[in-house]
Amino acid sequence: AQSVTQPDIHITVSEGASLELRCNYSYGATPYLFWYVQSPGQGLQLLLKYFSGDTLVQGIKGFEAEFKRSQSSFNLRKPSVHWSDAAEYFCAVGALKYGNKLVFGAGTILRVKS
Amino acid sequence: EAGVTQFPSHSVIEKGQTVTLRCDPISGHDNLYWYRRVMGKEIKFLLHFVKESKQDESGMPNNRFLAERTGGTYSTLKVQPAELEDSGVYFCASSQDRRGRQETQYFGPGTRLLVL
Numbered sequence: 001a002q003s004v005t006q007p008d009i010h011i012t013v014s015e016g017a018s019l020e021l022r023c024n025y026s027y028g029a030t031p032y033l034f035w036y037v038q039s040p041g042q043g044l045q046l047l048l049k050y051f052s053g054d055t056l057v058q059g060i061k062g063f064e065a066e067f068k069r070s071q072s073s074f075n076l077r078k079p080s081v082h083w084s085d086a087a088e089y090f091c092a093v094g095a096l097k098y099g100n101k102l103v104f105g106a107g108t109i110l111r112v113k114s
Numbered sequence: 115e116a117g118v119t120q121f122p123s124h125s126v127i128e129k130g131q132t133v134t135l136r137c138d139p140i141s142g143h144d145n146l147y148w149y150r151r152v153m154g155k156e157i158k159f160l161l162h163f164v165k166e167s168k169q170d171e172s173g174m175p176n177n178r179f180l181a182e183r184t185g186g187t188y189s190t191l192k193v194q195p196a197e198l199e200d201s202g203v204y205f206c207a208s209s210q211d212r213r214g215r216q217e218t219q220y221f222g223p224g225t226r227l228l229v230l
Contacts, residue, residue, distance in 0.1 A: 004156075032216045043118075043223035044157075044205060051216045090157065099170050100209070100217055101147065104157040 002027050004093050006105035013081050014113045021076040021108050023091030031093045033074040034102070035065055039087040047089075050074065061085070086112045116140070118222035120206050126228045132194040135225045139188070139208030146189050147209075147219060148181060152202035163189060164211065196229045203227070 005024045013019050025031060035047040048059025055067040065076045074091060091105040119138045127133050139146045148160040160179070161171040165186035174181070178197070183189040193200050203226050207219040 034218075036221065043120075044207075044221035046218065046220065049218055092157075094216070094219075096214060096216065099162060100145070100219075101159040101162055101170060101173070102149075102157075102207075102219060103159070104149075106156050 002093065002095075002098065002103045004091055004103050004105040006089075006091055006108050008108050009106065010109045010111065012111040012113060015083050016080050019076075019078045019081045019085070019110070021089050021091075021110070023074045023076065023105055025072050025074065025091075025093045025103075027072075027093055027095060027103075029095035029097035031095055033065075033067060034092040034094070035059065035063070035074075035076050036090045036092060037087045038090065038107075044090065047076070081110075081112055083112045083114060086110055118206055118208050118220055120204075120222040120225050122225060123223065124226045124228075126230065127196055128230050129198055130195045132192065133196055133227060135191045135193075135204050135206075135227070137189045137191070137206030137208075137222060139206070140220060142210065143208035143220075144186070144211040145209040145217065145219075146183060147207040148189070148191055149205040149207065150202050151205070152199070155202075157205065160191075193227075196227075198229050201227055201229045 003026045033050045036044040050067045092102040094102045121136045146163040151157040159173040162169045163183045180192045203224040205224045206222045209217040209219045
C-alpha cells in the first residue's frame with residue numbers, strides 16, 4: 001500500500017533559524033512528489049514538486065527539497081525561517097500507475113518563535 | 115487567471131440533512147479531484163473526474179456521497195444524509211490533462227463542513 005510519513009506533527013523554530021521537515025514514502029511505483037503548505041484560513045498552496053531530473057528542487061518562498069531514492073525521502077528545507085512561514089506543511093506522493101491521485105502525509109505544523 | 119474556487123467556504127448542518135459542495139476548476143483543466151480531511155487525519159482522495167467522466171471513485175466512503183460534473187466544467191459533491199463523521203474539510207483540485215504524464219494538481223481553499 002502507498003503511504004507517506006511525516007514523523008513530526010509539530011515543529012517549533014526560531015525566526016532566522018534553519019528548517020528541515022521530513023517526509024518518507026512507501027510506494028510501489030516511480031513516485032513524483034510534492035510539498036504543499038496551508039496557512040491558517042487558506043487552501044493548499046504548492047511549494048515545489050519533483051517529477052524527474054535534478055534531485056534538488058527549488059520552490060517558492062525560498063524553500064527547497066531533495067529527493068533521495070535510496071532513502072525514500074523528500075525532505076523540505078529552508079535556510080532561514082520567517083514568521084510568515086508558520087503554517088501546516090504537507091508532503092504528497094503520486095504516480096501514473098495509480099492514476100495521479102495523491103497520497104498525503106499527516107502534515108507538520110510549523111510554529112515560528114520571534 | 116482564476117484559481118480553483120469552492121463554495122461554500124463553511125457549512126454547518128444537522129445530522130440527516132443534505133449538503134452540496136461546489137468546485138469550479140481552473141479554466142481548461144480536464145482533471146478534477148475531490149479530497150477530504152477529517153479532523154486529525156490525513157488528506158484523503160475521494161474521486162477523480164476526467165471531463166465529465168468518473169475516472170476513479172475508489173475513495174468515496176459510501177453511497178451517501180454523490181459527485182457529478184455535468185458538462186465537464188464545475189463539479190458538485192452531495193452528501194445525503196449527512197452523518198457526524200462526515201465533518202471535515204473538503205478540498206477540490208484540478209490539473210491539465212497531460213496525456214498520461216505527471217501532472218500538478220492545484221487546490222482550492224476547501225469547504226469546512228461541520229455536521230452537528
